[in-house]
Amino acid sequence: xxxxxxxxxxxxxxxxxxxxxxxxxxxxxxxxxxxxxxxxxxxxxxxxxxxxxxxxxxxxxxxxxxxxxxxxxxxxxxxxxxxxxxxxxxxxxxxxxxxxxxxxxxxxxxxxxxxxxxxxxxxxxxxxxxxxxxxxxxxxxxxxxxxxxxxxxxxxxxxxxxxxxxxxxxxxxxxxxxxxxxxxxxxxxxxxxxxxxxxxxxxxxxxxxxxxxxxxxxxxxxxxxxxxxxxxxxxxxxxxxxxxxxxxxxxxxxxxxxxxxxxxxxxxxxxxxxx
Amino acid sequence: xxxxxxxxxxxxxxxxxxxxxxxxxxxxxxxxxxxxxxxxxxxxxxxxxxxxxxxxxxxxxxxxxxxxxxxxxxxxxxxxxxxxxxxxxxxxxxxxxxxxxxxxxxxxxxxxxxxxxxxxxxxxxxxxxxxxxxxxxxxxxxxxxxxxxxxxxxxxxxxxxxxxxxxxxxxxxxxxxxxxxxxxxxxxxxxxxxxxxxxxxxxxxxxxxxxxxxxxxxxxxxxxxxxxxxxxxxxxxxxxxxxxxxxxxxxxxxxxxxxxxxxxxxxxxxxxxxxxxxxxxxxxxxxxxxxxxxxxxxxxxxxxxxxxxxxxxxxxxxxxxxxxxxxxxxxxxxxxxxxxxxxxxxxxxxxxxxxxxxxxxxxxxxxxxxxxxxxxxxxxxxxxxxxxxxxxxxxxxxxxxxxxxxxxxxxxxxxxxxxxxxxxxxxxxxxxxxxxxxxxxxxxxxxxxxxxxxxxxxxx
Numbered sequence: 039x040x041x042x043x044x045x046x047x048x049x050x051x052x053x054x055x056x057x058x059x060x061x062x063x064x065x066x067x068x069x070x071x072x073x074x075x076x077x078x079x080x081x082x083x084x085x086x087x088x089x090x091x092x093x094x095x096x097x098x099x100x101x102x103x104x105x106x107x108x109x110x111x112x113x114x115x116x117x118x119x120x121x122x123x124x125x126x127x128x129x130x131x132x133x134x135x136x137x138x139x140x141x142x143x144x145x146x147x148x149x150x151x152x153x154x155x156x157x158x159x160x161x162x163x164x165x166x167x168x169x170x171x172x173x174x175x176x177x178x179x180x181x182x183x184x185x186x187x188x189x190x191x192x193x194x195x196x197x198x199x200x201x202x203x204x205x206x207x208x209x210x211x212x213x214x215x216x217x218x219x220x221x222x223x224x225x226x227x228x229x230x231x232x233x234x235x236x237x238x239x240x241x242x243x244x245x246x247x248x249x250x251x252x253x254x255x256x257x258x259x260x261x262x263x264x265x266x267x268x269x270x271x272x273x274x275x276x277x278x279x280x281x282x283x284x285x286x287x288x289x290x291x292x293x294x295x296x297x298x299x300x301x302x303x304x305x306x307x308x309x310x311x312x313x
Numbered sequence: 314x315x316x317x318x319x320x321x322x323x324x325x326x327x328x329x330x331x332x333x334x335x336x337x338x339x340x341x342x343x344x345x346x347x348x349x350x351x352x353x354x355x356x357x358x359x360x361x362x363x364x365x366x367x368x369x370x371x372x373x374x375x376x377x378x379x380x381x382x383x384x385x386x387x388x389x390x391x392x393x394x395x396x397x398x399x400x401x402x403x404x405x406x407x408x409x410x411x412x413x414x415x416x417x418x419x420x421x422x423x424x425x426x427x428x429x430x431x432x433x434x435x436x437x438x439x440x441x442x443x444x445x446x447x448x449x450x451x452x453x454x455x456x457x458x459x460x461x462x463x464x465x466x467x468x469x470x471x472x473x474x475x476x477x478x479x480x481x482x483x484x485x486x487x488x489x490x491x492x493x494x495x496x497x498x499x500x501x502x503x504x505x506x507x508x509x510x511x512x513x514x515x516x517x518x519x520x521x522x523x524x525x526x527x528x529x530x531x532x533x534x535x536x537x538x539x540x541x542x543x544x545x546x547x548x549x550x551x552x553x554x555x556x557x558x559x560x561x562x563x564x565x566x567x568x569x570x571x572x573x574x575x576x577x578x579x580x581x582x583x584x585x586x587x588x589x590x591x592x593x594x595x596x597x598x599x600x601x602x603x604x605x606x607x608x609x610x611x612x613x614x615x616x617x618x619x620x621x622x623x624x625x626x627x628x629x630x631x632x633x634x635x636x637x638x639x640x641x642x643x644x645x646x647x648x649x650x651x652x653x654x655x656x657x658x659x660x661x662x663x664x665x666x667x668x669x670x671x672x673x674x675x676x677x678x679x680x681x682x683x684x685x686x687x688x689x690x691x692x693x694x695x696x697x698x699x700x701x702x703x704x705x706x707x708x709x710x711x712x713x714x715x716x717x718x719x720x721x722x723x724x725x726x727x728x729x730x731x732x733x734x735x736x737x738x739x740x741x742x743x744x745x746x747x748x749x750x751x752x753x754x755x756x757x758x759x760x761x762x763x764x765x766x767x768x769x770x771x772x773x
Contacts, residue, residue, distance in 0.1 A: 069470060200485075205618060205619045205622040209488070210474065212488075214487055214489060214491030214492075215490070216489065216492065216586075220491075277584060278584075279584065280583065280584035280607055283606065
């Protein structure tokens with residue numbers, strides 16, 4: 039019974055999410071405040087449905103549901119929606135919400151193909167608090183990097199339009215370069231320590247259960263991601279690079295995040311449960 | 314009863330004519346009073362700005378209204394009618410309502426979508442209201458017009474983007490930096506244009522202004538206006554290192570700043586974004602500077618391009634407002650139609666009340682033995698019958714009146730219930746009351762029609 043309600047609610051969420059994103063798209067093409075407002079409220083409903091779904095999963099599965107591929111992706115899209123609502127409340131960046139939710143929706147749609155009933159590939163004894171914190175921290179950092187990536191893409195688009203002096207409707211809607219740069223930087227500043235902490239906890243956990251960490255490529259790619267973002271932060275703080283170069287670097291860095299995430303599902307011997 | 318607008322604006326009349334038809338601020342009250350006492354005019358509002366003089370009036374007949382308003386203009390400004398008739402536009406009823414809505418939304422303004430006109434219309438209306446020159450119709454129409462304009466500005470982007478070169482520069486600056494605090498502006502050359510743009514930037518919160526000029530004295534003069542610093546061209550590169558925004562308007566022949574100059578100081582500037590505005594002709598800033606990363610160079614043509622694009626955008630937004638206005642005209646007309654319902658409701662109420670009272674009197678005469686308590690119950694229920702009988706017809710009548718051919722429906726209604734006599738009666742009472750309270754003007758004698766049917770019920 040609960041499972042049917044859950045799957046029904048899940049489908050509803052996807053549909054409403056799709057409508058909301060479409061409405062944001064229509065507002066993006068042809069500015070219309072009424073459509074924008076409706077899209078926002080639909081997004082708020084999506085958030086409520088997602089939250090309820092998440093909690094009901096937590097209750098029925100009896101653990102913080104971030105272990106299977108389905109669960110992690112769902113968790114990711116839930117944070118994306120949460121953050122975009124928060125951003126809308128404070129900064130009113132319609133375009134950012136639109137792009138964030140395109141990403142959020144894609145991920146949410148991908149979860150349809152993952153098995154929601156998949157059991158964690160770990161035996162009960164191995165699941166500990168440490169593991170949950172490790173995964174949630176990693177997911178949070180991924181979200182921070184994702185939004186930072188979107189901001190940098192917007193920066194590059196706007197930079198191009200300003201250079202070419204094309205005063206288009208898109209340019210009018212984009213937030214200023216200064217803000218895009220600042221928020222991309224702040225989000226990365228949050229993402230790096232989150233991922234770093236997640237890494238440390240992961241290593242600790244591996245140590246606790248007696249698993250060797252040297253066999254898992256995911257650990258090395260994660261370290262690589264942290265290093266790339268550290269270079270980005272260093273370049274910015276030391277004023278070596280500014281503006282366009284930094285934004286480009288941020289975009290490239292996100293490619294590493296994506297690679298890292300994909301690797302976990304395929305060649306990692308250790309992070310196998312993300313399937 | 315008709316609504317009429319007679320006026321002239323920057324499109325129909327040259328400035329030599331417009332200036333002769335400008336109402337003086339201090340004479341406005343007197344003018345409104347004079348116009349109100351003109352024949353045929355029942356309500357009036359005069360709108361006078363530097364771009365337009367318009368008279369809005371409620372008149373009982375169109376052609377007499379037109380005639381007396383023109384006569385008023387001719388007398389007030391002491392100009393013969395034949396001299397100005399060609400410059401006038403006259404709009405009636407729906408067109409007049411639509412015109413008012415367009416004017417107040419800024420769609421009829423020289424700068425499309427400007428908001429100043431909204432305040433001017435509101436002031437004119439308030440002035441007329443204070444001099445008791447407005448009644449039910451204009452009180453409603455102008456309030457609606459002001460609401461429409463506010464909605465137009467909040468729901469569309471018509472007034473959002475800059476339509477002058479110096480504001481376009483400010484807008485661009487905002488696009489690049491987001492905020493101006495902690496930003497430094499360097500003005501090259503002590504020209505007028507640089508000064509104007511500098512002022513706009515400063516009022517938008519720029520932190521510091523540095524003026525660089527060939528003669529230090531003139532630089533100092535301009536810098537004093539901004540509480541800024543003055544430099545000569547020898548110190549140009551120091552100034553550029555401090556700069557976030559550069560406005561150049563020198564009269565120099567060649568390029569004052571070249572690509573190499575900027576490249577040389579880029580490291581010292583920590584590669585901060587730099588926004589350069591070249592409003593000089595011939596140009597001061599080497600166009601190749603724009604190739605540098607994080608440097609945005611705009612010349613006067615580029616800024617003009619932005620202004621043009623923004624004007625096009627405003628025209629697009631104006632179309633959206635046009636649709637809004639059409640809806641509002643329909644809403645106002647529906648309201649206007651229901652105005653005619655009020656006397657009919659009163660008539661019907663009076664008539665049914667009389668019938669009911671007569672019936673009660675008959676009962677009292679024929680059944681004198683009934684105690685007061687029983688009579689009260691009979692009275693109460695006979696009123697209930699009347700009220701319930703009338704409830705649906707009144708609702709239907711109001712709906713019918715709001716339709717486009719509401720008058721026909723209303724006539725039919727009057728015929729069916731045979732209210733002609735009662736209506737004439739009402740009219741007479743009104744006339745008498747008017748005579749008694751001569752000093753009190755129209756504003757009180759119309760009752761605002763309500764759309765609540767309860768008003769029409771017979772009160773016990």
